[in-house]
Amino acid sequence: KNEVEQSPQNLTAQEGEFITINCSYSVGISALHWLQQHPGGGIVSLFMLSSGKKKHGRLIATINIQEKHSSLHITASHPRDSAVYICAVITGTASKLTFGTGTRLQVTL
Amino acid sequence: DAGVIQSPRHEVTEMGQEVTLRCKPISGHNSLFWYRQTMMRGLELLIYFNNNVPIDDSGMPEDRFSAKMPNASFSTLKIQPSEPRDSAVYFCASSKDIGNQPQHFGDGTRLSIL
Numbered sequence: 001k002n003e004v005e006q007s008p009q010n011l012t013a014q015e016g017e018f019i020t021i022n023c024s025y026s027v028g029i030s031a032l033h034w035l036q037q038h039p040g041g042g043i044v045s046l047f048m049l050s051s052g053k054k055k056h057g058r059l060i061a062t063i064n065i066q067e068k069h070s071s072l073h074i075t076a077s078h079p080r081d082s083a084v085y086i087c088a089v090i091t092g093t094a095s096k097l098t099f100g101t102g103t104r105l106q107v108t109l
Numbered sequence: 110d111a112g113v114i115q116s117p118r119h120e121v122t123e124m125g126q127e128v129t130l131r132c133k134p135i136s137g138h139n140s141l142f143w144y145r146q147t148m149m150r151g152l153e154l155l156i157y158f159n160n161n162v163p164i165d166d167s168g169m170p171e172d173r174f175s176a177k178m179p180n181a182s183f184s185t186l187k188i189q190p191s192e193p194r195d196s197a198v199y200f201c202a203s204s205k206d207i208g209n210q211p212q213h214f215g216d217g218t219r220l221s222i223l
Contacts, residue, residue, distance in 0.1 A: 033211070041198060043214040086152065096165060097142075097212070099152040 003027050006087050006100035013107050019074040021103045023087030026068065033097065034061050034072050035086040043086075046072070077107045111135070113215035115201050121221045127189040130218045133182055134203030142212060143176055143186050144200040152200075158184065159206075191222045 004025045013019050023032070031050040037043045047054050047061040049070075054061050058077075063070040074081055087100040114133040122128060134141045142157040156166040158178045166176070173192070178184040188195050198217045204210040 035214075041219070042216050043200060043202075045211045045213065048211045088152075096154055096157065097152075098154075101151045 002101065003098050004087055004089055004100040006085075006103050008103060009101065010104045011106070013077050013105070015078055015107055015109050017077050017107075019077050019081075019105065019107075021072045021085050021087075021105070023070045023072070023100055024068060025070075025087075025089050025098075027089065027091055027098070029065075029068075029089040029091055031090045032063055032070050033088040033090070034070075035088060037084040037086060037102070039083070046085075074105075079107045079109060081105060082107050113201055113203050113213050115199075115215035115218050117218060118216065119219045119221075121223065122191060123223050124192055125190045126222075127187065128191045128195075128220060128222075130186040130199050130201075130220070132184045132186070132201030132215060134184070134201070135213055136182070138203035138205050138213070139181065140204045140206060140210070141178060141184050142202040142204075143184070144202065146198045146200065146217070147196075155186070155199075193222045196220055196222050 007022045031048055033048050034046045035043050036046050049061055049063050058075045060073040084102045084104050086102045088097040116131045140159050143155040144152050145155055146152045155168045156176045157164055161178045174188055176186045198219050200214050200217045202212040202214045204212045
């Protein structure tokens with residue numbers, strides 16, 4: 001069993017829909033990253049959080065440390081949001097990242 | 110500011126050849142990470158450095174893989190000899206410090222071993 005599980009693996013949505021991607025982990029963590037990887041392959045860090053909620057534009061990330069669960073929400077989705085979204089956790093005192101397998105999101109017109 | 114710079118962007122070579130991937134971290138960042146991404150295994154940490162010193166290389170798959178960071182602005186990942194199963198995208202990332210700091214990724218090197 002992977003230490004970091006994401007769901008769903010694939011997601012298709014229509015433009016404007018509200019999207020939720022989930023991440024569950026089984027280890028103790030000090031923080032959690034949400035990353036975005038576009039079809040061209042580049043990886044961008046969207047959020048790093050260790051508690052509560054963070055918002056940036058149409059993106060919202062939440063984390064519940066007790067339940068070992070995080071969600072990434074996209075409001076008013078747009079085709080340019082189409083990408084792979086990857087959850088990664090930081091374990092221990094170092095910056096070592098353990099990655100989930102990613103959620104492939106396709107937003108259509 | 111320039112981001113993390115990796116070279117080459119693409120590399121195609123025959124098995125048995127030596128491959129060297131290069132990374133220039135963001136200036137002022139003192140932690141550097143090498144990752145590998147494959148369809149089967151997703152993203153995996155290979156090795157990371159802090160202040161040019163290797164901290165954790167437990168992700169390096171075999172002795173054929175080696176990484177160096179001779180100074181704060183340059184790191185290499187070397188595969189010798191290369192094998193077809195090494196084909197993957199290799200990412201370098203840097204952060205300001207060890208701990209809970211965001212990591213900035215390079216564009217990756219797409220490596221194909223024939």
